[in-house]
Amino acid sequence: MTEDSKRFEAAARLRRRTVLTSATAAIMGGAIGVGPGPAQAAPPETYWFRNVEIGGGGFVPGIVFNEGQRDIVYARTDIGGAYRWSQWRARWEPMLDFVGPDQWGHTGVAALAADPVETSRVYAAVGTYTNFWDPRNGAILRSQDFGRTWETAELPFKLGGNMPGRGIGERLAVDPNRNRILYLAAPSGNGLWRSADYGASWAEVDSFPNPGDYVPEPDADPNSPGAQRIGLLWVVFDQSSGRRGETSRDIYVGVGDKENSVYRSTDAGATWERLPGQPTGFLPHRAVFDHVGGYLYMATTDGAGPNDGAAGDVWRFESASGEWTNVSPVPSSSEENAWGYSGLTIDRQNPGTLMVTTQVQWWPDCNIFRTTDGGATWTRAWDWGDGLNRSFRYTMDITEVPWLDWGLDPEPPETRPKLGWWMESMAIDPFDSDRMMYGTGATIYGSTDLTAWDSDDQITIRPMIRGLEETAVVELMSPPEGAPLFSGLGDLGGFRHERIDAIPAAMYPAPQMSPVTTLDYAELAPALILRVGRGDTYLAISTDGGENWTAGTAPEGSTGPGRNGAGAAISATGDRILFAPDGAPVGYSTDAGATWTASTGIPEGAHVESDRVDPATFYGWAQGEVYVSTDGGASFTRTATGLPTDNGDIKAVPGHEGELWICGGGSASGIWRSVDRGATFNRLDAAQDAFGIGFGKAAPGSDTPTVFTIATIDGTWGVFRSDDAGATWIRVNDDDHQYGSPSVIAGDPRVFGRYYLGTNGRGVIVADRL
Structure with missing residues (x-):
């Protein structure tokens, strides 16, 4: 099962x-x-009330650092609510324990957004299933005190925190220039939605042309999770296209459509166009925008995830010239590539530095790639040596959560613990180039010596999960x-x-x-x-x-x-x-x-x-x-x-x-x-x-x-x-x-x-x- x-x-x-x-x-x-x-x-x-300590145990599809204030970090889970990182306690603190049985679907978190301007504001798009299993519509929760208390804005459709495609994102975004404006990329063909009052009310963006037609399992029972449209995927802003207090002009939206997957507005959301020359054949799971260089980066794969994905690429779009460049560590055209990409992140201190994960690579393990030159060259967390031997740029210390080895000691080239699986969320701290976290199907791992990677030294990866139970x-x-x-x-x-x-x-x-x-x-x-x-x-x-x-x-x-x-x-x-x-x-x-x-x-x-x-x-x-x-x-x-x-x-x-x-x-x-x-x-x-x-x-x-x-x-x-x-x-x-x-x-x-x-x-x- x-x-x-x-x-x-x-x-x-x-x-x-x-x-x-x-x-x-x-x-x-x-x-x-x-x-x-x-x-x-x-x-x-x-x-x-407190948790019996287990140390994770479930899928963490989203990790969000607030880009306006140091040490504000949030994580979302697919069925277990959302968490805020406590830096002084070095553990996660739950934010949605108040959800009761009449709204149990609100424990599935489909997206998170942290306000980089008024940094105490945080938003959660909640709803567990888009099919009949969840009888209620989704909602946007908004908080002005770092998630300690919340107000609710009901939506006229469902959200799918535990549906196929839940590792995609983030579907919810705050305009970094005019932070009262938010966008929601909705699933199930419900289109693009906008709020102009800090998430209190929402209206559909009627001008957005494509609600997404991709269905993971088109021949499945119509009531099954795989038969639901994954809809829109993410929203990112080009912060350099506006000034503080004015609406950002350039907005990018990912779409669940393998032929028409990226749209852009250059007039603050009034009109939209399909980006010309864009790659086709894959779904863009994750995207980041380099505000300094003017580049949009996308990690793509051929399925909705998190349990599928056998091919994909990483692409760079130059906003000034309109040029697309395949910057994949291993392109989908290569015989070596048998995975899709996800878990994309950028180092805001050094925007030419990015990292991306293989979303699903069961044998011998998933991998992480890192570039310091905008995708021209990449290095790997692990690489093949002679025969079935592997070389590693990391060591793993699971002293804090020892059961992560699953009690197994496999033959090479497999190792325990695994680097991970379902690796759809990865984030480099925007204020500290040495700190990184990534979510897996069982925990959150991270590093605090990340830049040692670039000196060919081994970084240390440890669980950063204490307090988060799922x-x-x-x-x-x-x-x-x-x-x-x-x-x-x-x-x-x-x-x-x-x-x-x-x-x-x-x-x-x-x-x-x-x-x-x-x-x-x-x-x-x-x-x-x-x-x-x-x-x-x-x-x-x-x-x-x-x-x-x-x-x-x-x-x-x-x-x-x-x-x-x-x-x-x-x-x-x-x-x-x-x-x-x-x-x-x-x-x-x-x-x-x-x-x-x-x-x-x-x-x-x-x-x-x-x-x-x-x-x-x-x-x-x-x-x-x-x-x-x-x-x-x-x-x-x-x-x-x-x-x-x-x-x-x-x-x-x-x-x-x-x-x-x-x-x-x-x-x-x-x-x-x-x-x-x-x-x-x-x-x-x-x-x-x-x-x-x-x-x-x-x-x-x-x-x-x-x-x-x-x-x-x-x-x-x-x-x-x-x-x-x-x-x-x-x-x-x-x-x-x-x-x-x-x-x-x-x-x-x-x-x-x-x-x-x-x-x-x-x-x-x-x-x-x-």
């Missing part, structure tokens, strides 16, 4: 949850069961002893987090899985841990608290790891495993997954869970019905109906035999509790809907574990905690900490009040009482 498809699948789940959030309140009157009486919502409690979280588990947290992630597989404030040394060892979809431990023997996911095997067992793992098998006919968070369960003593894989009946194993016997009485694809006290009891939940086994998963009996049907969770309570909670959507949406092994359930009336549930350490003086849920309670969406089995609820997040639409939650059994929140793109959040 590709990174794209995993994220698209996650977004589809979130879309359904968002629809349920707004729709379920109207149908709660028909819910069955006798509730314990109205729950009371207590005042919110003050919490401290993993899609599928599952979380916090056992009562050993490592405090285990994560199941969409792209990296996941981690055993020995410390939540330190980046882990490595991902889960073999057998590797991506994503990891279910984690469970034996409640009475917590060193026994079950890990389920997609890989060469679907299941693995650890007997030493997750340090080492042994691969198991899966029931015959299995095609996948089953339900996220509830595809498998291990008994309280660890002697039995229940597995509900995709494509095969539910089965149980008494030999750590070596062999399987089919269970009876439970439907295929059920959510499964183990009783946390009685090792013979397992539970199943499917289509609003509960099934119970008291013989170790061999046979099940249906015990209850009329419960939530989808998009939820099933959890048994640690230390309380026979206590089971279910939350979810459908006609019986909300939270339901059983204290008799699932024979009967009571609905907690305060919850209109809920999509995750977890248990943590009991409050002082109590033996009732705290309950955490992501829910709408008494009409308010949020993260809630109950210390009294759902009789009362306290909101334990706030409007500044909503994280899009999180769906995974786990309490910490060792720290009262602590919970872990899994997000779709912002990594894992840990929250503590203040």
Whole structure:
């Protein structure tokens, strides 16, 4: 499963949850069961929020330095929001954590723009999908305080922060002479848009002649991401064509059209022309303008990216003469060229110095090229030597994020860590020729000794990612002893987090899985841990608290790891495993997954869970019905109906035999509790809907574990905690900490009040009482 498809699948789940959030309140009157009486919502409690340190893990398609003030740097991610670099803390700070489930698409950032005049101003073009998965239109967010607070201008069309072509850009630009004017290059045939009031209002530029016709996959299903037009690509200004306070006259726009890809206005956007003599056959992914020399540079490739691109060129356009020159490090006509170019940047201190990346070059690695003479000659980050040997102008130091080697030590010419992949964003600091950053599919790398390259010395490349987290979280588990947290992630597989404030040394060892979809431990023997996911095997067992793992098998006919968070369960003593894989009946194993016997009485694809006290009891939940086994998963009996049907969770309570909670959507949406092994359930009336549930350490003086849920309670969406089995609820997040639409939650059994929140793109959040 590709990174794209995993994220698209996650977004589809979130879309359904968002629809349920707004729709379920109207149908709660028909819910069955006798509730314990109205729950009371207590005042919110003050919490401290921070990330569990992972160190990146996702695609960073945009890095923007403010050209008007030193050390103002922004980064955008495709599903995890946008960040501002803190120079004194040497880490990134998130700017869009306030986005809630009603606007979850705003966590996909399609473009960023930093104002070089009033340097506290920053803009973000937000919207995750241009197809049906995102029900809302895009928007332009504008801030006057470096992204600490924002105002919103809604757009009449969608934006695609996580669509094909998301590494192209930047689609949003501020006029460097008259900074109240901005342009937006829109996707999907929506043309060019302009604002004349600092992004507060927008209007289409009717005179712009070409909205772009390129479709990455023209024969695909019309609703698929690849069937959408990528539209317009970027906007750049020739700053020398105007004066401060006056509109820049010369504006260039890239277009998703392989025959007509660059247009220019020389009258401040009133009229436009296709640049004559321009190259054809490729898409211009990135462009920069040399204001001193009067040159437009473009990096082109033959696909939308970020996962395709097999050929391309770098071009220079001289604005004074109209002359085009192919300045490719390796031209597309060469037999060596098997890549497209992207990641283009210019050194503003020395405008003849540029760098460009190969966008996709899987073997043996991507490359970076550098010129100090405007593209006449280039040097490479690495080059071929004798045979399969390579020579390098860099060394890589991943001490800070050691898992970036993926636990691999390949044979030459491959190396670990890789220089990168999906390298579509590269930026040289406009105030410091030695500092450079570039984004990859897994992190941000950078250098602070860049000019050593020109003396044939090796530069040092390090991760510059601390604080920026961009993993899609599928599952979380916090056992009562050993490592405090285990994560199941969409792209990296996941981690055993020995410390939540330190980046882990490595991902889960073999057998590797991506994503990891279910984690469970034996409640009475917590060193026994079950890990389920997609890989060469679907299941693995650890007997030493997750340090080492042994691969198991899966029931015959299995095609996948089953339900996220509830595809498998291990008994309280660890002697039995229940597995509900995709494509095969539910089965149980008494030999750590070596062999399987089919269970009876439970439907295929059920959510499964183990009783946390009685090792013979397992539970199943499917289509609003509960099934119970008291013989170790061999046979099940249906015990209850009329419960939530989808998009939820099933959890048994640690230390309380026979206590089971279910939350979810459908006609019986909300939270339901059983204290008799699932024979009967009571609905907690305060919850209109809920999509995750977890248990943590009991409050002082109590033996009732705290309950955490992501829910709408008494009409308010949020993260809630109950210390009294759902009789009362306290909101334990706030409007500044909503994280899009999180769906995974786990309490910490060792720290009262602590919970872990899994997000779709912002990594894992840990929250503590203040």
